[in-house]
Amino acid sequence: MFEWLSNSKWTGISALAGIAAIYFESKRRKLHIKKASTPSLALPKSEAHELVGRFVAIYKAHGIERMQIPRFLGDNYGLKIAHLETDEKLMHEISDTILNYTCSSFGITRNWLDGVKSEIYPYKYYDKNLRGFIDFLESIKAEHGEIQAFVIKCESDRLQKDESRFHVAFVFRGLLYHWDDIGEKSIWRYYPLNDTLCWGYTRTRIQIKAMVLVLWQFNIHPFGCVLPEKDVNNLVEGLVFPEPLIPSHWVAWYPDDYIFAEGESCQVADGKEALAVREEMERMGWMKYLIEKTGPLRVPHRKS
Known part of the structure; x- marks a missing residue:
C-alpha cells in the first residue's frame, strides 16, 4: 500500500523538505536573538x-x-x-x-x-599679589567698560575671626553685549578667581579686605552673595559656570562695610582692622601703586 515511500524520488524530496525546515527554523531563531539583543548593542555617545x-x-x-x-x-x-x-x-x-x-x-x-580638563576657566590667582590684582582690574575694565564684582561667602560662614576655613570666592563679570533694550538682556563674560581665601584666617582676611578696597577705588561696588559651601568651593576651583548660581543671591551681605575706619562711613564693621589693612598695603607698596592708578583714597564721608 505504501510502496511509493520506497521510491527514491520521494525519498529525496522528503530529505530536501527536512533540510529546508531546519534552515528556516535556524533563521527564525537567529532573527529572534538579534532582535532581542539589539538594545544592548547601542553605542554610548561619542x-x-x-x-x-x-x-x-x-x-x-x-x-x-x-x-x-x-x-x-x-x-x-x-x-x-x-x-x-x-x-x-x-x-x-x-x-x-x-x-x-x-x-x-x-x-x-x-x-x-575638548574634554581634556575639568577646569572651565583659566587659572587666576592673586593671593599675596595685590599689584597683579590691580593690573587685572585695570585690564578688564578697559576691555569691557562695565564691570560687576561678587564676593561670595558660604552659608555657614559667620565671618568670625575663629580660624574657620570657609572659602570666600571672588567672581567678576564684564559686559559683552546688550540684547534688546538696555537692562532687559545683558550678555556677560565671567572671571572667577582661584584664590583660596578664608575670612577666619587673619592673613587671607586682610587680603580679602584689601581686594575689596581696591574694588572701591576702581568704582566697583561688590555684591555680597551667599551660597552653599559646595558651590563656593566649585567656583574657587573653576568647575562650574557662575551665572546660574549668582543672580538670585545678590546683596546678602556688604563687603565694603569692612574697609572703612570710624568716621569714614555710616556702616563700619571693623574700623580697627580696616586701618591695619591699609598699613599692610603701605608696607608692601600696594597702596602707592593703587593711588597711582586710581587717585587718592576715596571714602564715603571725610572726617571733619
Whole structure:
C-alpha cells in the first residue's frame, strides 16, 4: 500500500523538505536573538557628541538659548538655526574656528571644551599679589567698560575671626553685549578667581579686605552673595559656570562695610582692622601703586 515511500524520488524530496525546515527554523531563531539583543548593542555617545553638549552648555550658562547661538555668532560663521535642530546636525556644522571664537568670547579653556580638563576657566590667582590684582582690574575694565564684582561667602560662614576655613570666592563679570533694550538682556563674560581665601584666617582676611578696597577705588561696588559651601568651593576651583548660581543671591551681605575706619562711613564693621589693612598695603607698596592708578583714597564721608 505504501510502496511509493520506497521510491527514491520521494525519498529525496522528503530529505530536501527536512533540510529546508531546519534552515528556516535556524533563521527564525537567529532573527529572534538579534532582535532581542539589539538594545544592548547601542553605542554610548561619542566624544564628538559630548563636545557638542559642552558647546551648547557654554551658551546656556551665559543666558543664550540654543536657537540664539547663530544670533550671537553673526553671519560670518555660517551657523544657521536649522543646524541646531539636533546634536548630530550641529556636530557636522561647528568648525574649529567657531569653537575657538566661543572660548575666546567667554574666557573658557579650550581643553575643557575638548574634554581634556575639568577646569572651565583659566587659572587666576592673586593671593599675596595685590599689584597683579590691580593690573587685572585695570585690564578688564578697559576691555569691557562695565564691570560687576561678587564676593561670595558660604552659608555657614559667620565671618568670625575663629580660624574657620570657609572659602570666600571672588567672581567678576564684564559686559559683552546688550540684547534688546538696555537692562532687559545683558550678555556677560565671567572671571572667577582661584584664590583660596578664608575670612577666619587673619592673613587671607586682610587680603580679602584689601581686594575689596581696591574694588572701591576702581568704582566697583561688590555684591555680597551667599551660597552653599559646595558651590563656593566649585567656583574657587573653576568647575562650574557662575551665572546660574549668582543672580538670585545678590546683596546678602556688604563687603565694603569692612574697609572703612570710624568716621569714614555710616556702616563700619571693623574700623580697627580696616586701618591695619591699609598699613599692610603701605608696607608692601600696594597702596602707592593703587593711588597711582586710581587717585587718592576715596571714602564715603571725610572726617571733619
